[in-house]
Amino acid sequence: MSKLKAFRDFMGQVAKLALPYFQSEQRWKARGLLVAIIALNLAGVFMLVQLNDWNRVFYDALQNKDQPVFWQQLGRFTYLAFAFIVIAVYRFYLTQLLQMHWRDWLTQHYLTRWLANKAFYQLELARFSKSENAPPDNPDQRIAEDANLFTNYTVSLSMGLLNAVVTLVSFVGILWSLSGDFGFNFRGESYNIPGFMVWMAVLYCLVGSVITHYIGRPQIALNFKQQRLEADFRHHLIRVREYSESIALDKGEAVERQQLGGRFRDVLGNYLTLIRAQKRLIWFTNGFGQAAVVFPFVVAAPRFFSGAIQLGQLMQISSAFGRVQDSLAWFVDNYSSLAEWRATTDRLTSFEASFQALQSQPRDTPQVGEGDRLELARVSLSLPNGQSLVEAQGLAVKAGDSLLVKGPSGSGKSTLFRALAGIWPWSRSQITLPADFTERGMFLPQKPYFPNGPLRNALAYPQVPGAYTDGDLRKALRDAMLPHLADQLDTPDTWGQKLSGGEQQRLAMARAFLKKPRWLFVDEATSALDEAAEATLYGRLKDMVEASNGALVSIAHRPAVAAFHERQWTLEADANGPAAFRLNAA
Numbered sequence: 402m403s404k405l406k407a408f409r410d411f412m413g414q415v416a417k418l419a420l421p422y423f424q425s426e427q428r429w430k431a432r433g434l435l436v437a438i439i440a441l442n443l444a445g446v447f448m449l450v451q452l453n454d455w456n457r458v459f460y461d462a463l464q465n466k467d468q469p470v471f472w473q474q475l476g477r478f479t480y481l482a483f484a485f486i487v488i489a490v491y492r493f494y495l496t497q498l499l500q501m502h503w504r505d506w507l508t509q510h511y512l513t514r515w516l517a518n519k520a521f522y523q524l525e526l527a528r529f530s531k532s533e534n535a536p537p538d539n540p541d542q543r544i545a546e547d548a549n550l551f552t553n554y555t556v557s558l559s560m561g562l563l564n565a566v567v568t569l570v571s572f573v574g575i576l577w578s579l580s581g582d583f584g585f586n587f588r589g590e591s592y593n594i595p596g597f598m599v600w601m602a603v604l605y606c607l608v609g610s611v612i613t614h615y616i617g618r619p620q621i622a623l624n625f626k627q628q629r630l631e632a633d634f635r636h637h638l639i640r641v642r643e644y645s646e647s648i649a650l651d652k653g654e655a656v657e658r659q660q661l662g663g664r665f666r667d668v669l670g671n672y673l674t675l676i677r678a679q680k681r682l683i684w685f686t687n688g689f690g691q692a693a694v695v696f697p698f699v700v701a702a703p704r705f706f707s708g709a710i711q712l713g714q715l716m717q718i719s720s721a722f723g724r725v726q727d728s729l730a731w732f733v734d735n736y737s738s739l740a741e742w743r744a745t746t747d748r749l750t751s752f753e754a755s756f757q758a759l760q761s762q763p764r765d766t767p768q769v770g771e772g773d774r775l776e777l778a779r780v781s782l783s784l785p786n787g788q789s790l791v792e793a794q795g796l797a798v799k800a801g802d803s804l805l806v807k808g809p810s811g812s813g814k815s816t817l818f819r820a821l822a823g824i825w826p827w828s829r830s831q832i833t834l835p836a837d838f839t840e841r842g843m844f845l846p847q848k849p850y851f852p853n854g855p856l857r858n859a860l861a862y863p864q865v866p867g868a869y870t871d872g873d874l875r876k877a878l879r880d881a882m883l884p885h886l887a888d889q890l891d892t893p894d895t896w897g898q899k900l901s902g903g904e905q906q907r908l909a910m911a912r913a914f915l916k917k918p919r920w921l922f923v924d925e926a927t928s929a930l931d932e933a934a935e936a937t938l939y940g941r942l943k944d945m946v947e948a949s950n951g952a953l954v955s956i957a958h959r960p961a962v963a964a965f966h967e968r969q970w971t972l973e974a975d976a977n978g979p980a981a982f983r984l985n986a987a
Contacts, residue, residue: 418750423435427502442564443567448485450571453575453717453721456717457714459713499556518759558742562731565728573725576721619678621743621744624741624743627675638661643898686734765829769838773799773836775821775834775838776797777794777796782813798954804967806956813982818922821922837919841918841949844924845923846909847926851900854893860908878911881910883908903929906930909926921946921954923955925957928957932961970985
């Protein structure tokens, strides 16, 4: 009963993943392709029935040395084979089209959900929460690889199963009528078993399916683990590429080689276990398949040698038995694919559950108000492990303010900014944003992100470069003390790696000069600059914000930055309070 429940649960998971596509805006195209593929599968089975009948007539002609019938049947075979080829080609083509369109829709669906409401960021944070409900790792693998595997296996296996069922229904009657009765005596009584070959095929495949399941069952968990280890290895290779300069400066090649080698040994170790499990299964399935070739001849041989049937009927029995046996052995032949399909479905189900968990997680996001001030009526921020970090209440930033947020490292300054931006999921706060915050609010992080490609794309991000003139882009670069880049707007490069830390921070400031926000939040965004450059750029940032009657809010440890701010908030340790730190206005 528990196995039946597990099977029902699994099919429920498949339905939840598969049905949305066939109910989406592409449903008519999807359903049309599916109906066409089903029709071609049925047509393919019909052609197999015709070829089975051709076997009987053709081999009888050979046995009887009937030359006219022989040539007639060769002509018949020509058009039967042509029709079968056309059906097979278009069945393959339409199946691949359905898989491609489905993968396209499913990939776009997951990309939309992953990038919506900062889910991509919050899933990464939740991975380190050490919760039993922590989301799956490597979401890139789920989107790029598992979506592809799921659509391919779902279409191929479901159509294969349909083909097997229809073939079984079509050929079991033929085999029943051809196989005759099997009579035997037991304790003085005579018994007859009608359709003996059908029952032998059922028994043969039932025993094979049970044995296959018990031999191949470990492959489900091994396939799941293999995909995780492969993705983990690729992820750390990418990290070495991204942090190549830091690793080279630290002379960390030996450590990275050791760690990558260890991860790859895990990949190979699990893969070796997997191929050993596959080897055990192949031992059985190949023996099972080879025995099935001669099994119908062995059973039908007594009737042939007694003259009860001719060679044509014997070949027709063999062909029909092979079709029935292939249909009943579908589980045996596809066990490895079923195991990988199960593992892929489990991974996508856990990925889907992670989005639902984010949606159901209680948290408060900042609300856009109607005024011209940022109000923190109540702030309660926690770490992913549930530990309370920051508490505050009754604070505000109004237009014209310049505010410095101070506190020891690890006290939650950057977490406060994340809560103001609405991306920190462990926030139970009442925060009201200025009316124009969505359009004119901006955050400058300590380590900015730049997309690969032309410099104008990196500068205008996340807006399209066409929103700004070349003159605006060049002026922003000069204001950020990057005049040497003003003539490289169309130069493609990996700017996040090519530029130094200070140049990256200045390029991020160039974005601010380009977009001219009213509400600017700066999080250690000048930590890589020398004091002179820092003073110049902070002065320009403050002048820009004051010109629009906005507010500048900064996090910084350097004393020189305090000179550009008239107010301060301080995070102080609170041993007796509910949180580790309390935010107070100085």
